[in-house]
Amino acid sequence: MTKAAWFPCYGLIVVLSAVILVGAVKLMTLGGTFWPMTASILSIIPCTNGCCFIGIVFGIWTLVVLGQPDVKAGFAARRRAAYSPDRY
Numbered sequence: 001m002t003k004a005a006w007f008p009c010y011g012l013i014v015v016l017s018a019v020i021l022v023g024a025v026k027l028m029t030l031g032g033t034f035w036p037m038t039a040s041i042l043s044i045i046p047c048t049n050g051c052c053f054i055g056i057v058f059g060i061w062t063l064v065v066l067g068q069p070d071v072k073a074g075f076a077a078r079r080r081a082a083y084s085p086d087r088y
Contacts, residue, residue: 016048020055027062030078036066 023039026032043059046052065071 013048016042020049027066030075032079033066033075036062040066 019035020039020043023035023037023042027036027039040059040062042048043055043062046056049055
């Protein structure tokens with residue numbers, strides 16, 4: 001296989017890594033659960049990010065953390081604060 005044939009694969013890895021990065025930022029800012037959940041599932045799948053083994057470990061860890069009641073409560077509190085009428 002020529003080197004040029006690998007460019008689409010590299011492009012896909014870059015896009016998936018960007019999705020994982022967006023999910024990590026959303027998790028840090030409690031910006032919702034869709035992107036962190038998507039990022040953790042993508043990082044568990046081998047060869048969808050830059051470092052396969054570390055991605056598996058952190059993806060499983062993120063899924064465990066997202067399932068904890070206090071983290072769910074933090075997301076809910078952030079969501080309530082974002083939509084409260086006396087926000088200003």
